[in-house]
Amino acid sequence: MLDIKKLETDFETVRARLLSRNFDVNGLEEILRLNKKRKELTTASETKKAEVNKLSREIGELKKNKQNADIPMGQVAALKAAMELEASDLEEVLKQQSALLLSVPNLPANDVPVGKSEDDNAEVKRWGTPRAFDFTPVDHADLGEKLGLLDFEAAAKITGARFVVYRGALARLERALINFMLDHQGAKGFTEMMTPFIAHERSLIGTGNLPKFEDQLFKLNSEQPWYLIPTSEVTLTNLKREQIVEEGELPFLYAAYSPCFRSEAGSHGKDVKGLIRMHQFNKVEMVSICSPSQSEEIHQKMVASATEILEKLGLPYRQLALCTGDMGFASQKTFDLEVWVPSQNKYREISSISNCGDFQARRANIRFRNKEGKVEFAHTLNGSGLAVGRTVVAILENYQRQDGSVAIPEVLLPYMGGLTEIRRST
Numbered sequence: 001m002l003d004i005k006k007l008e009t010d011f012e013t014v015r016a017r018l019l020s021r022n023f024d025v026n027g028l029e030e031i032l033r034l035n036k037k038r039k040e041l042t043t044a045s046e047t048k049k050a051e052v053n054k055l056s057r058e059i060g061e062l063k064k065n066k067q068n069a070d071i072p073m074g075q076v077a078a079l080k081a082a083m084e085l086e087a088s089d090l091e092e093v094l095k096q097q098s099a100l101l102l103s104v105p106n107l108p109a110n111d112v113p114v115g116k117s118e119d120d121n122a123e124v125k126r127w128g129t130p131r132a133f134d135f136t137p138v139d140h141a142d143l144g145e146k147l148g149l150l151d152f153e154a155a156a157k158i159t160g161a162r163f164v165v166y167r168g169a170l171a172r173l174e175r176a177l178i179n180f181m182l183d184h185q186g187a188k189g190f191t192e193m194m195t196p197f198i199a200h201e202r203s204l205i206g207t208g209n210l211p212k213f214e215d216q217l218f219k220l221n222s223e224q225p226w227y228l229i230p231t232s233e234v235t236l237t238n239l240k241r242e243q244i245v246e247e248g249e250l251p252f253l254y255a256a257y258s259p260c261f262r263s264e265a266g267s268h269g270k271d272v273k274g275l276i277r278m279h280q281f282n283k284v285e286m287v288s289i290c291s292p293s294q295s296e297e298i299h300q301k302m303v304a305s306a307t308e309i310l311e312k313l314g315l316p317y318r319q320l321a322l323c324t325g326d327m328g329f330a331s332q333k334t335f336d337l338e339v340w341v342p343s344q345n346k347y348r349e350i351s352s353i354s355n356c357g358d359f360q361a362r363r364a365n366i367r368f369r370n371k372e373g374k375v376e377f378a379h380t381l382n383g384s385g386l387a388v389g390r391t392v393v394a395i396l397e398n399y400q401r402q403d404g405s406v407a408i409p410e411v412l413l414p415y416m417g418g419l420t421e422i423r424r425s426t
Contacts (some may be wrong), residue, residue, distance in 0.1 A: 001362040002145045003036055007234070017107045020114050020324040027100050034097040041090040042189040046085075048079045055079075055419040062170030066423045082275040102211055106359040108324045109333040116322030127307065128316030129342045131398060137342040140396040140403075141274035144170060145426050146404055149277075150315050162279045164193055169391065174282060176415035178257050181284040181309060185255035185385055188305045190286055195235035197297070201225040203238040204327070206364030207329035208356075216264040218279075227260035233382040236287035240378070241364040250378070251298055255385065258283065275389040276348065288381040289366060292358070295379035299355040302383045303335050306351045309386055310412045315394045316340040318347050332357040337386075339394040353383030 007014050007028065015025050055072045062069040113122045116287040118372045144150025149170035155163035168172055187190055198220065204210040204227055209217065218228040229235060236254045260283050275281070303319070310317045327372070331354035338347035358377035366378045392418065400405045406422040413420060 001101055001359060002107070003358075003362065004031070004101070006107075008032060008035070011193045014107065017324075018104070021105055021108060021327070022116060022325045023105055023230070031097060031100050031104075034093050034100070038090065038093050041093065043081055045086050045090070048083050049415070050311050052076050052079050052083075070269055093422050099211075102205065102363070105329045106208075106327075106332045106356060108327060109357075111323055112327070112333055113323040115333070116325040117323075118326045121321040121326055121420075122321045123348070124321050124335065126316070126318045127311060128314070128340070130316050131342065133342065134328040135402045137397055137400060139274065140344040143396050143400055143404070143406070147406070147422060149422070152273075155382055162277065164275060164278065169416075170417055172391055172416060172419065173422065174294070174388055174389050176412050177391050178282060178284060179415050180412055181385055182255060182257060184251065184309055184312070185284065185286060185305060188301070190253045190255035190305075193232075193239075193254050195232055195239075195258070196258055197224050197229055197258055198240070199229050199234045201227065203234050203241065206241055206358050207234050209234060212329055216262055218261045218263050218282075228259060229285060230262055231260050231382075232256040232258035232285040232380065233287055235290050236285065236364075237289070237380050238364060240289050240366045242366075244367045244369055244375055245378075249292055251288050251294050254287045254297075256285055256287075258285065265353060275331070275393050278389060280339065281390075284385050284388065286353075286381075286383045286385045289361075290381070291368060291370070291376050292376070292379050295355055295357070295381060299333065299335075299353065299381055302385070303337075303383060306353060306383060306385045310337065310339060310350070313391070313395065313409045315391075315398055317350070322352075328352065328354060330356045330359050332359065338400065339390065341393065342397045344416060348390065348393075349426075350394065351384035351386050354381065356380045356382070 002014070012030070015028060018025050018028070026243065055076050059069045059072050062072070071092065078382055113120060115121065128187055139145070143153070145152070147170070149167045151165040151167060154165045158165070179325045182192055189317065201210055204217070209230060213230075217230060220226040220228065236256055236260075239254070240252065260281055262279060286302050288295075288302065290298050307317065308318065312340070317337050317339045320336045322336055327334045332355040333394070334352055336349050337351040337353070339350040341348045357379055361377040366380065367375050368378050369375050395409060399409065401407065404424065408420055
């Protein structure tokens with residue numbers, strides 16, 4: 001959540017940075033107006049409360065001396081009635097202000113490239129050389145269906161479009177990747193977690209998924225305001241919601257596997273075939289809750305961990321610094337990793353690793369007590385390590401052979417139960 005003090009003291013800078021995010025800034029002045037009204041109502045209420053306390057003492061003395069206290073008692077009654085009206089007005093002001101603040105995205109960091117769209121993202125590095133095929137590489141969806149191991153038709157009968165059924169060796173490959181990624185993250189110092197796959201709306205507000213992305217979530221038809229999680233970032237970040245921890249406990253480094261559920265799986269007509277955009281997919285997520293002084297170093301640590309997975313798998317990738325106009329709502333700085341997809345002859349996103357600064361911590365009230373005893377908001381970071389289905393895409397396409405079989409990356413062999421390649425299911 002935007003720091004209201006920052007908006008008050010440096011309005012033009014905040015406005016300019018939000019404009020660079022393609023955000024409609026027309027509501028910013030209304031936020032300040034409401035904040036001024038909030039202060040006025042709060043001051044007025046506190047003044048009346050002090051007066052009530054003073055009059056109450058007078059009433060006590062008058063009654064003690066068996067004197068008439070009707071006048072001050074009438075004054076107290078009038079003050080309390082006025083305070084009730086002001087409390088109602090204050091509640092409405094806070095409700096309006098909160099609704100506006102919750103719709104404002106994070107401010108981009110000063111070193112984020114300024115741009116309007118993904119076309120303005122800055123390439124940081126490339127790793128690996130895309131394979132030169134001596135045959136025309138087959139799209140992963142066609143390859144998986146020819147192998148008899150990806151069944152989109154069966155999933156459509158069970159549930160609908162943008163779902164899939166894995167069979168045999170590909171189901172094993174998906175599970176192998178999850179275990180490999182969790183083992184890798186554990187070796188990097190991330191504590192493996194298993195969290196719920198359902199979250200309360202308060203948790204989704206905390207991470208910035210609500211209210212802005214309501215239409216992208218699957219809401220459960222229940223008495224509770226429950227949603228299927230779009231990523232375990234939601235549950236991992238909220239482990240410390242409404243808490244104050246000691247600075248010496250930081251950083252918290254978490255990694256978790258979860259299925260992810262997205263109601264809006266992408267633009268109409270884009271990636272309608274295959275595993276790129278699904279309503280349900282698996283992911284291993286990294287999350288950190290840390291102090292502001294730690295967050296930049298941890299951001300680099302998370303990027304390095306994700307890139308090392310790709311390198312161990314032998315998958316060519318590139319790293320991008322996202323521009324202001326292409327970053328996620330809660331992010332102040334994001335690096336995307338894109339893996340090479342031969343059939344499309346281009347790189348496709350496989351991980352997005354973001355430093356959210358104190359934006360989510362303000363929404364979820366995640367704080368720490370520093371060495372001087374002062375309470376501050378923590379910083380939160382999150383990133384895919386990696387999106388499992390998209391990693392399957394990359395392996396199928398980059399490791400395919402002319403006869404339709406697929407080699408298994410060497411690093412995954414210990415997880416594959418003796419399988420060294422994937423061939424047609426019989």
